Amino acid sequence: MFKLRGSFLLSLLLLTACTEETISKEPIQEEKDDNIVVTNDGKITFEIKNKVGVPQEKVEAIKDEIVTAYDHIKDSIHTSYTPSEHISVWLKEDGQSWGLASKIELAGVKEDLYPLVHEMTHSLLGYGNNFDTDNGYFTQEGFASYMEYQYGKNKLYFDKYMKQYMESDKLIPISRLIDQNQDDVYFRPKLSNVKENQVLMEVSYTHAASFVIYLIDTYGLEKFEQIYDKKELAKKLEEVYGKNSSELEKDWLAFIQNQQGFTYEEKLKWGFYDMNTILLQIDPTYFAKD
Numbered sequence: 176m177f178k179l180r181g182s183f184l185l186s187l188l189l190l191t192a193c194t195e196e197t198i199s200k201e202p203i204q205e206e207k208d209d210n211i212v213v214t215n216d217g218k219i220t221f222e223i224k225n226k227v228g229v230p231q232e233k234v235e236a237i238k239d240e241i242v243t244a245y246d247h248i249k250d251s252i253h254t255s256y257t258p259s260e261h262i263s264v265w266l267k268e269d270g271q272s273w274g275l276a277s278k279i280e281l282a283g284v285k286e287d288l289y290p291l292v293h294e295m296t297h298s299l300l301g302y303g304n305n306f307d308t309d310n311g312y313f314t315q316e317g318f319a320s321y322m323e324y325q326y327g328k329n330k331l332y333f334d335k336y337m338k339q340y341m342e343s344d345k346l347i348p349i350s351r352l353i354d355q356n357q358d359d360v361y362f363r364p365k366l367s368n369v370k371e372n373q374v375l376m377e378v379s380y381t382h383a384a385s386f387v388i389y390l391i392d393t394y395g396l397e398k399f400e401q402i403y404d405k406k407e408l409a410k411k412l413e414e415v416y417g418k419n420s421s422e423l424e425k426d427w428l429a430f431i432q433n434q435q436g437f438t439y440e441e442k443l444k445w446g447f448y449d450m451n452t453i454l455l456q457i458d459p460t461y462f463a464k465d
């Protein structure tokens with residue numbers, strides 16, 4: 176899932192078993208639906224539900240993006256999940272984007288900021304047991320954000336945001352984000368203040384994204400594949416990386432410390448100050464060190 180950042184952060188294809196013969200004999204019967212696209216390997220059919228009425232040109236562009244994103248995701252890590260053969264992609268005006276087993280909801284289409292690659296990563300690689308949170312959120316959201324950053328439109332500068340959170344003393348301990356007893360509070364917060372809720376969720380997602388990108392850049396995709404969407408992540412991290420989560424966290428934060436933060440102009444442009452004001456209002460216990 177992905178919440179589009181506001182100003183502040185930015186037919187069923189009839190897979191008939193027809194032979195070439197029947198196609199050439201009866202070309203008129205060929206189903207033609209402009210909103211359908213099949214991946215290069217022929218395995219998955221995506222159907223775009225253009226509920227927002229974007230021009231067909233846009234639909235065509237999204238179809239191309241789907242095919243390309245599919246190949247990138249297939250070339251990334253491998254999981255035991257077998258994706259659905261038919262996935263519908265609903266274009267939405269606003270709200271949250273989702274990547275489920277056979278349905279993707281995409282917000283931000285009109286602004287051209289829809290997180291297609293992020294949601295496709297969820298739908299193609301799987302999420303928990305059956306798109307539930309049995310294995311938490313951290314690696315799945317982090318990796319979907321990594322893929323979006325590499326190949327998508329919604330490129331967020333996670334490390335710069337992290338640097339800002341660090342400077343505002345608003346870091347969330349990784350131990351909490353990977354703890355199945357605490358992660359809902361961060362990834363699906365239920366604060367009564369809507370804006371605070373959104374900011375806390377974004378901050379949590381940004382931590383996951385930045386940490387996962389750091390792990391992949393430092394140790395590679397093969398190691399990451401071993402921890403992706405796994406239970407008992409703290410144990411898994413130590414097993415695979417030979418360091419426990421707080422050691423890895425320390426290394427990562429040292430890396431963030433050396434990153435360039437946003438410039439004053441960037442902060443103004445992306446409404447950083449509004450975000451920071453809200454961030455400072457959130458109950459500080461969310462950010463307390465363990």
Ligand SMILES: [Zn+2]
Nearest residue numbers: 176177316319
């Ligand atoms: Zn997501």
